[in-house]
Amino acid sequence: MSENTEDxxxxxxxxxxxxxxxxKFMNRKxxxxxRLQGEGKIPSACRIPRCHVQRKDLPMILGVxxxxxxxxxxxxxxxxxxxxxxxxxxxxxxxxxxxxxxxxQRSLDMCPMLHYWKENPxxxxxx
Numbered sequence: 785m786s787e788n789t790e791d792x793x794x795x796x797x798x799x800x801x802x803x804x805x806x807x808k809f810m811n812r813k814x815x816x817x818x819r820l821q822g823e824g825k826i827p828s829a830c831r832i833p834r835c836h837v838q839r840k841d842l843p844m845i846l847g848v849x850x851x852x853x854x855x856x857x858x859x860x861x862x863x864x865x866x867x868x869x870x871x872x873x874x875x876x877x878x879x880x881x882x883x884x885x886x887x888x889q890r891s892l893d894m895c896p897m898l899h900y901w902k903e904n905p906x907x908x909x910x911x
Contacts, residue, residue, distance in 0.1 A: 794863045796882030797856060803882045806846055810883075810891040813845070817894045834892040836871040845891035856881065 798806065820826045834841075837860075842853035860872050860880040874892070878885040 810887040837877040
């Protein structure tokens with residue numbers, strides 16, 4: 785689907801302090817994944833980089849509830865003038881929320897490994 789790339793100013797969903805906190809939160813999670821992969825506790829994954837954000841991704845990368853994730857997605861769609869079934873690109877998501885594009889991209893690519901690690905305790909490597 786085509787991406788809506790209007791350059792109109794958008795009021796970010798989060799305030800500046802919250803944006804800074806969330807960027808640090810995503811960075812800490814990403815560093816945890818890298819450390820655990822280095823220790824051999826979770827598998828290293830070669831994933832194709834994600835190009836869009838879904839509702840189910842937000843609780844994992846931002847630490848918000850699933851219902852809050854729905855409100856954020858609705859806000860982004862409204863601000864970017866997207867229809868209900870259109871994908872939300874990482875660029876549009878970051879423009880509407882004020883979050884750092886690089887942090888969101890890294891979190892989408894790496895943090896699912898933490899989910900894998902939590903949901904499959906038998907897959908954990910015992911030291």
